[in-house]
Amino acid sequence: QILSKGELQVSDKERHTQLEQMFRDIATIVADKCVNPETKRPYTVILIERAMKDIHYSVKPHKSTKQQALEVIRQLKETMQIERAHMRLRFVLPAKEGKKLKEKLKPLIKVIENEDFQEQLEIVCLIDPGCFREIDELIRSETKGKGTLEVLSLKDVEEGDEKLE
Numbered sequence: 001q002i003l004s005k006g007e008l009q010v011s012d013k014e015r016h017t018q019l020e021q022m023f024r025d026i027a028t029i030v031a032d033k034c035v036n037p038e039t040k041r042p043y044t045v046i047l048i049e050r051a052m053k054d055i056h057y058s059v060k061p062h063k064s065t066k067q068q069a070l071e072v073i074r075q076l077k078e079t080m081q082i083e084r085a086h087m088r089l090r091f092v093l094p095a096k097e098g099k100k101l102k103e104k105l106k107p108l109i110k111v112i113e114n115e116d117f118q119e120q121l122e123i124v125c126l127i128d129p130g131c132f133r134e135i136d137e138l139i140r141s142e143t144k145g146k147g148t149l150e151v152l153s154l155k156d157v158e159e160g161d162e163k164l165e
Contacts, residue, residue, distance in 0.1 A: 022059045022068075027052060029069035030076070033129070035085045043082065051076055086110055086126035088152040089135070093121045094143060101142050108135055124152065 010018075027049040035042050055075055060068060076082050093101055098121030105123075108131040114124040127135060139147045 019059050019061060022061065022065055023052070023057075024049070025065045026059065026069045026072055029065060030072050033069070033084055034073060034082050036081055037083045038081060042085070048076075051080055055079055084129050085154075087129050087132060087154055088113075088124065088126055089132075090122065090124045090150045090152055091135075091139060091147060092150075093123075093139070093147040095120050097143050097147070101139070101147070104138060104142070105135060108138075129154075 024045075027045050030052075031043050031045045031048045034048075052072060055078075057072055057075065073082065073084065091105075095117075098117065102121065102123070109123075109125045109127055111126040112123060113126065114122075116122040136149055139149050
């Protein structure tokens with residue numbers, strides 16, 4: 001009876017350590033996915049942890065760390081300059097559907113970096129990672145498998161040292 005329906009007792013210290021580890025994991029995911037929109041540079045994990053403490057974020061032990069990280073990003077946007085790092089994509093669309101599809105994709109694209117229209121429409125652009133699935137489905141359904149979508153980089157960030165003048 002106890003073995004099949006009983007619960008394992010977890011000590012206070014063990015629970016505290018578990019929650020602390022989850023807090024650190026969430027901060028790491030947020031730091032990995034986000035940048036400062038002005039400088040396009042990533043935030044450090046320690047800075048994110050401090051910001052999470054400032055907004056009094058409490059870890060929910062039964063939710064996944066990724067779900068909670070996305071929740072934290074939303075809450076941090078209210079108090080600091082933070083946004084998800086953009087994804088760089090390239091789509092190649094057949095000429096027929098290209099123009100029509102471009103109009104539908106425009107609201108989802110943040111920045112068009114390169115556009116080439118000869119036999120087919122080729123666009124290199126930056127998007128918000130939240131729109132990726134929507135863009136992918138739109139291209140698949142509209143071109144009936146003829147259009148291609150290629151992820152060039154998962155996050156567009158500035159690397160290296162910042163130059164001061």
